[in-house]
Amino acid sequence: MRAPERSEIHDMIHGTGLSLGTARGAAMQFDARSAIGLADSLEPNTVPVDAVARFERALSATITQIDEIIEHGASRFADVVKLIFTAHRMMLEDPAYAGEIRKRISNGESPEKATATVTDELSESLSANHNERIAEKGEDIRDLGRRVLSNLTETANEGTFAHGRVVVLKSVFPSELLRLAIDGAAGIVLVGTMVTAHIGILARSLGVPVLSTTSDLALAIPDGSEVVLDATRGVLYPTADAAPPDTTVASSEGDAVEDRVESALAVSILANVNILADAYTARRYADGIGLYRSEFPFIIRKGFLSEDEQKDLYSYIIGSMPGKPITLRTADIGGDKLLDDDAAESNPFLGVRGIRFSLANREAFRTQLRAMLRAGIDTDLGIMFPMVSTVEEVQEAKDELVRCIEQLARDGIPHNGSPRVGAMIELPSAAIATSELAAETDFLSIGTNDLVMYMLAVDRTNARVADLYRTHHPTILRTIHWITARVGGAIGELSVCGEAAADPLMIPFFLGLGIKKLSGAPRRLRDMRRYVTALDERWCRDTARSMLAIRTIHEMDEYLVELESQLHELNDRVTDATSAAGGST
Ligand code: PEP
Ligand code: MG
DSSP states (O other), X not given: OOOOOGGGTTSOEEOEEEEOOEEEEEEEESTTOOHHHHHHHSOOOOSOOOHHHHHHHHHHHHHHHHHHHHHHOOGGGHHHHHHHHHHHHHHHTOIIIIIHHHHHHHTTOOHHHXXXXXXXXXXXXXXXXXXXXXXXXXXXXXXXXXHHHHHHTTOOGGGGSOTTOEEEESOOOHHHHHHHHXXXXXXXXXXXXXXXXXXXXXXXXXXXXXEEESOGGGGGSOTTOEEEXXXXXXXXXXXXXXXXXXXXXXXXXXXXXXXXXXXXXOOEEEEEESSHHHHXXXXXXXXXXXXXXXXXXXXXXXXXXXXXXXHHHHHHHHHTSTTSOEEEEOOOOBHHHHSOXXXXXXXXXXXXXXXXXXXXXXXXXXXXXXXXXXXXXXXXXXXXXXXXXSHHHHHHHHHHHHHHHHHHHHTTOOOOSOOEXXXXXXXXXXXXXXXXXXXXXXXXEEOHHHHHHHHHXXXXXXXXXXXXOOTTOHHHHHHHHXXXXXXXXXXXXXXXXXXXXXXXXXXXXXXXXXXXXXXEOGGGHHHHHHHHHHOOHHHHHHHHHHHHHOOSHHHHHHHHHHHHHHHHHHOHHHHXXXXXXOOOO
């Protein structure tokens, strides 16, 4: 393919905002920054000291910096900082990296050249691995190499990182996205990247505008030239003067502070939390955490964590909302994300995912349950199982939980001995088995993101079938009605935690069916709260009844147009919330 010319890139570049907001800053072409390129651009240190000693000094300076980051890292990102940088520290101690550099220096290469070469070779060979988990480590090595090189040449580290810049990159791993946010990137542009559900979810957690585009024109924007990113409108302006004057550069959505309003309908507004930063964003407006996606630490670390490490992370999350109910979900992850190649599946969405994975990997499951119980002491703690398809899975998982509690008690380790136990309803089989699941649990949560995917057989991450992904599909609404009708007296303990929980066109339906708990993305909570406050119970019931009577998608689309105009009339506040409605997943 012909590389785009510089002259072709004055027009705006379109894409999809994964995390809304606007940013202005110098472009940073991330992929072009190989360690060799960086080494060439740095002034070699001219002080004539023994080359190996100079490398050792740079290495220990790097270790000290990393330790400082771990100790004093920004509190908002304390959990991910710990996850990423403790892994970096371990890599620095791995002979495959530092040992190889030492060998080359002893053979007469300069420390800069040796560090750059080993960094590039190792990162390229890791990145080429077809196992995504291993490939991702290539990026960690690149990052580390840059840090060591900066210390070797005594250049400021900041110069090599993303602070204040709009970073353009082709492939992105979750840990890399996080590192860019921690480094203070003003905005991020992903070019032609396959956006997995986890990348999409993470992007929204970061509070940094992120645009995904298929246009590789973005890759031809000169490094350092001033650009304007408007992820809310889905546009990148390759030169600052191309941006319309009304492109205000503000922080991302939902940051405004206003007094919290209480809902007349007595609905709990809860937060979906992926990383600690979410809990900080949410806590002003949240009555608690309705869903903590505990697989994120594993995805960021690219492997399992020890019981103590997990306990520390969960304690951060729990500590962010003292006195409020916290629901920790056990890892909803496929074997392909954590194990080596023999776990590869041709269809991981239908494979060993969620509770199936936990039950098949008991040691890892027990470690996680113990960590949750230990972190959840003196807390209104809920432990929830994902991807449940049979009642037996819940029974087995509960048995394991009871064994963990007994063991902790026997060992005299402080823990929460009576957590509430819940299951997610996100598979058709679980929806049909609602009564039986309700009898086995203390609470249930409808995960609409997956429920829609599995009911309609539409991959939630596949843009080609995005038009078929419809939360308002009559079948979905009838399924949700089926669920609410079968939880019986436990309706007060039923929540919705998919993206639909924040959708103004779904909220009246949920409330009309008697659902009292909505768990949404942190940046949506303020609007959810204002909106719920403006709604009338009887009107919600009538609306739910009307929506349930609709039999076709076409009629539903017509009804939604009408509903939207009714909502506009209902209240000025509601108008704001409606216009802030985003996409599905
Ligand atoms: C869901 O499926 O609706 C849900 C909340 O879980 P996740 O998005 O983590 O799959
Ligand atoms: Mg799900």
